[in-house]
Amino acid sequence: MQITRNTRLLVLTGAGISAESGISTFRDKGGLWENHRMEDVATPEAFARDPRMVWRFYKARYEHSLQAKPNPAHFALVDLEKQLDRNFHLITQNIDNLHTLAGNRDPIEMHGSLRRCFCTGCDAHYAMEEIDLEPEIPLCAACGAPLRPDVVWFGEMPYHLDRIDSLLKNCDVFLLVGTSGVVYPAAGFVMTAKYLGAHTLAINPDASSKTEAIDEFHLGKAGEVLPRLVREWFP
Ligand code: APR
Numbered sequence: 183m184q185i186t187r188n189t190r191l192l193v194l195t196g197a198g199i200s201a202e203s204g205i206s207t208f209r210d211k212g213g214l215w216e217n218h219r220m221e222d223v224a225t226p227e228a229f230a231r232d233p234r235m236v237w238r239f240y241k242a243r244y245e246h247s248l249q250a251k252p253n254p255a256h257f258a259l260v261d262l263e264k265q266l267d268r269n270f271h272l273i274t275q276n277i278d279n280l281h282t283l284a285g286n287r288d289p290i291e292m293h294g295s296l297r298r299c300f301c302t303g304c305d306a307h308y309a310m311e312e313i314d315l316e317p318e319i320p321l322c323a324a325c326g327a328p329l330r331p332d333v334v335w336f337g338e339m340p341y342h343l344d345r346i347d348s349l350l351k352n353c354d355v356f357l358l359v360g361t362s363g364v365v366y367p368a369a370g371f372v373m374t375a376k377y378l379g380a381h382t383l384a385i386n387p388d389a390s391s392k393t394e395a396i397d398e399f400h401l402g403k404a405g406e407v408l409p410r411l412v413r414e415w416f417p
Pocket of ligand 1: 201210213276361363364386403
């Protein structure tokens with residue numbers, strides 16, 4: 183499939199695009215969920231039950247993410263955005279901020295971000311770097327209630343679904359990069375895009391992630407395959 187400046191391209195990235203930046207994926211060997219039960223750290227019930235445990239988990243991921251650097255796959259998406267301008271849209275399931283760091287204008291962070299938190303009392307929103315992370319449970323400067331990571335937990339509604347729905351209806355090509363396609367609603371986007379007439383591509387080193395909704399499957403690491411594809415599309 184040749185992509186040109188007039189192609190309306192919608193990209194969905196998952197943890198796999200950040201694997202080569204040293205950030206653990208969730209379901210690969212040694213992935214995040216192997217060392218933590220999701221129920222213990224990534225649900226509203228977990229936060230109500232043990233906010234200290236949840237904050238320990240997310241503080242560790244936040245500190246780790248501060249050391250991570252975008253990799254060639256992230257920069258290839260910035261190149262694509264430069265070529266396609268307003269015809270390029272990026273949805274990410276990742277909360278590591280690497281698309282923003284790489285230079286993408288407006289990544290749609292449907293699962294929130296490690297860089298943000300908000301107050302469980304008055305809903306005030308803060309950047310992580312502006313709050314005191316010393317206390318086991320950081321508190322709101324405005325009302326004193328506990329803060330929580332601005333990350334979408336299991337059982338919560340992802341962000342920006344209306345905007346994503348509109349983009350799925352108006353894309354010519356849908357590109358999946360580094361996602362296992364097991365968590366909905368993101369896992370359903372490729373089927374919706376295909377059903378609505380888009381040509382679908384995926385990049386993944388795991389052949390078993392190829393589903394019948396994917397027209398063009400590129401086996402390999404995002405950091406190697408994506409830059410090569412962008413050079414082919416825009417020599
Ligand atoms: N390049 C491309 N893909 C890769 C690479 C790589 N270098 N390394 C691993 N992958 C692929 C794996 O084969 C797998 O298909 O990335 C995918 C990672 O899958 P998951 O760990 O399930 O991550 P993701 O799909 O983003 O999970 C979706 O689940 O737990 C929730 O909120 C969490 O956003 C996350 C969501």
